[in-house]
Amino acid sequence: MPSLLSAPYTHLAKAIRELEDAGVALFHYDVMDGHFVPNLTGGTNVIASLEPVLRGRLDVHLMVTNPGRVVPWFDFPSVRSITIHIEIQENLRRIFEHIRGLSKQAGVSLNPDTPVETLEPVLRDVDQVLVMTVHPGQGGQDLIPETLEKVRQLNRWRNERGFGYVIQVDGGIRADNIREVHEAGADEIVAGAAVFDHPDPPRAFQHLERLIREVSGSASLDENGR
Ligand code: DX5
Numbered sequence: 001m002p003s004l005l006s007a008p009y010t011h012l013a014k015a016i017r018e019l020e021d022a023g024v025a026l027f028h029y030d031v032m033d034g035h036f037v038p039n040l041t042g043g044t045n046v047i048a049s050l051e052p053v054l055r056g057r058l059d060v061h062l063m064v065t066n067p068g069r070v071v072p073w074f075d076f077p078s079v080r081s082i083t084i085h086i087e088i089q090e091n092l093r094r095i096f097e098h099i100r101g102l103s104k105q106a107g108v109s110l111n112p113d114t115p116v117e118t119l120e121p122v123l124r125d126v127d128q129v130l131v132m133t134v135h136p137g138q139g140g141q142d143l144i145p146e147t148l149e150k151v152r153q154l155n156r157w158r159n160e161r162g163f164g165y166v167i168q169v170d171g172g173i174r175a176d177n178i179r180e181v182h183e184a185g186a187d188e189i190v191a192g193a194a195v196f197d198h199p200d201p202p203r204a205f206q207h208l209e210r211l212i213r214e215v216s217g218s219a220s221l222d223e224n225g226r
């Protein structure tokens with residue numbers, strides 16, 4: 001799914017519409033609070049403006065220190081899912097319940113330096129797990145290869161233990177590594193720079209999707225949209 005972090009904000013609605021026309025049904029939306037990560041992005045004002053024109057849905061990634069307070073602000077019909085970070089010092093289970101109470105899918109994410117075992121206590125409580133394959137904060141970085149082992153482990157756990165979560169990956173995914181990411185077990189793959197830094201974003205998206213299809217016959221860049 002394309003990450004709007006790298007989208008052209010001078011003509012955002014047009015860029016989104018072109019991608020929707022090319023088959024995109026789900027967009028990743030990064031929220032950064034300048035505290036959990038050293039960057040500030042993704043207010044609700046943008047979602048409110050897009051709401052009347054959006055045909056696809058949004059996958060909201062909260063890189064904030066206080067998601068318990070922030071989650072209710074994202075109760076828009078266009079928001080499909082809300083992901084919070086395992087590293088925050090709050091009662092995660094209560095926040096997942098809150099997200100589900102808004103009829104959204106609840107997700108948990110972990111940074112590259114956080115061991116995957118940290119997630120074990122909450123895996124039963126989430127609909128999706130977002131593996132950060134770069135240090136969060138900005139687009140256009142290189143994927144950290146060791147993080148893919150977490151994707152493989154999460155894939156093994158759900159097979160062995162019957163968990164129902166979707167595995168997402170976020171950061172540094174491009175045409176030259178997307179197959180490996182998909183083969184590791186990722187169901188939904190976020191791509192920012194690989195889509196929007198391309199001169200023709202819809203074509204870039206379709207190319208990435210084709211690369212995945214060649215591996216497995218299933219589309220994973222964008223599976224779960226409206
Ligand atoms: C990074 C964000 C990502 C970002 C990925 O902190 O969470 O969603 O948009 O961008 P690329 O694909 O350019 O690494």
Ligand code: ZN
Pocket residue numbers: 003028029030061170190
């Ligand atoms: Zn993200």
